[in-house]
Amino acid sequence: MFRVARPPRLRPRIRPTRSYASVSADPANLVTLVEVGPRDGLQNEKAAIPVDVKAELITRLAHAGAQVVEAGSFVSPKWVPQMAGTDSVLTSLPSLPPGTRLPVLVPNQKGLDSVFSLLDAHPHLRPAIEVSVFTAATDAFTRANLNCTVPESLQRLEPVIRSATDAGLRVRGYVSVVVACPYTGRVEAKRVRDVSETLASMGCYEISLGDTVGMGTPTTVGAMLEEVKKGVPVEKLAGHFHDTYGTAISNVLTALSHGIRTIDASVAGLGGCPYSPGATGNVATEDVLYALRDSPYHVAGTRSGGIDLHEMVEVGVWISEKLGRDVASRAGKAIQARRAWEESQKQKEGSKL
Numbered sequence: 001m002f003r004v005a006r007p008p009r010l011r012p013r014i015r016p017t018r019s020y021a022s023v024s025a026d027p028a029n030l031v032t033l034v035e036v037g038p039r040d041g042l043q044n045e046k047a048a049i050p051v052d053v054k055a056e057l058i059t060r061l062a063h064a065g066a067q068v069v070e071a072g073s074f075v076s077p078k079w080v081p082q083m084a085g086t087d088s089v090l091t092s093l094p095s096l097p098p099g100t101r102l103p104v105l106v107p108n109q110k111g112l113d114s115v116f117s118l119l120d121a122h123p124h125l126r127p128a129i130e131v132s133v134f135t136a137a138t139d140a141f142t143r144a145n146l147n148c149t150v151p152e153s154l155q156r157l158e159p160v161i162r163s164a165t166d167a168g169l170r171v172r173g174y175v176s177v178v179v180a181c182p183y184t185g186r187v188e189a190k191r192v193r194d195v196s197e198t199l200a201s202m203g204c205y206e207i208s209l210g211d212t213v214g215m216g217t218p219t220t221v222g223a224m225l226e227e228v229k230k231g232v233p234v235e236k237l238a239g240h241f242h243d244t245y246g247t248a249i250s251n252v253l254t255a256l257s258h259g260i261r262t263i264d265a266s267v268a269g270l271g272g273c274p275y276s277p278g279a280t281g282n283v284a285t286e287d288v289l290y291a292l293r294d295s296p297y298h299v300a301g302t303r304s305g306g307i308d309l310h311e312m313v314e315v316g317v318w319i320s321e322k323l324g325r326d327v328a329s330r331a332g333k334a335i336q337a338r339r340a341w342e343e344s345q346k347q348k349e350g351s352k353l
């Protein structure tokens, strides 16, 4: 260890053959999805995204059933301009379904102080807000992302985590580049274990293991998890997989088979890290929901039956249109194509009458 206003209800046209609710509700197989689209998904966008679009995205996601929605960052706007105004996004949210959790990224004391000021002025947000701190397994990555080494970042985070937990805020920790670093290549799993253990010992309730570059495979991810599990109980671990090489879904399934029950995902597969050149978005939320259909796993959500896949597809289409992008979710695209085909069939039938 180191020392130191509710959107209109969009009616799904195709129903799953079997709803999540009908799948065995064994608590050991309950999976929590952390929806990172509004933060990880949007932070890399070139064009400015209006506050009302960000707020509507969070609202739509929560109403589709997403229980944990990472809502933005209190980082330096010089470093990540797209996350400026997270306070305005949070204060413009309408009331969300009970139990919705809204983690926000904080890199240092200044960021945490901004969260405290926000909560002082808007105490109604307090039950929802959580803090996420972040570091990495390599100095090269933390230098690019946080302007310091890994030990320096941990030293900086220790009082931040203490101060947040003392104030009653739950703190989640991220470790980036857990498999490969864009600057130094293959990462030793022992490094990931050390950093994860340190964050857990500082008071993080959960450690999200980020394959930031998306180079992980089931083999390398599995080996990394085996090592990290020696230092941190698996119940405290989450998987965060980018899909650069198309292995994100297999890595999610690998993580689940290793006992992990919290997975970060991004609607429409939005995203990328500004400090990981070429990395694509996170595993798409729609793809995870689709892959877990008819499986022993069931996804937690604010709605009975978890998160609604078809509403999530609608949210993905909506935000992708707003951003002028294609939906990157394979399941999202397939469901959209099927809907279009069904619509055209209906129109053909109608014209015969």
Ligand SMILES: CC(C)(COP(=O)([O-])OP(=O)([O-])OC[C@H]1O[C@@H](n2cnc3c(N)ncnc32)[C@H](O)[C@@H]1OP(=O)([O-])[O-])[C@@H](O)C(=O)NCCC(=O)NCCSC(=O)C[C@@](C)(O)CC(=O)[O-]
Binding pocket: 040, 043, 073, 074, 075, 076, 077, 078, 079, 080, 105, 107, 108, 109, 110, 111, 112, 134, 145, 146, 147, 174, 175, 176, 177, 210, 211, 212, 240, 272, 273, 274
């Ligand atoms: C940590 C720093 C600030 C160090 O950056 P620095 O330049 O060393 O810091 P500084 O203390 O010298 O401050 C520079 C300026 O930023 C201001 N500043 C300083 N802190 C804040 C703050 N909290 N909020 C607002 N402003 C702030 C500060 O006041 C100053 O303003 P100036 O005096 O020049 O006008 C910077 O490196 C930073 O903000 N980094 C954040 C980078 C980031 O957000 N990256 C993306 C998130 S991580 C990620 O995506 C990976 C993840 C989590 O998804 C998992 C995975 O996929 O692996």
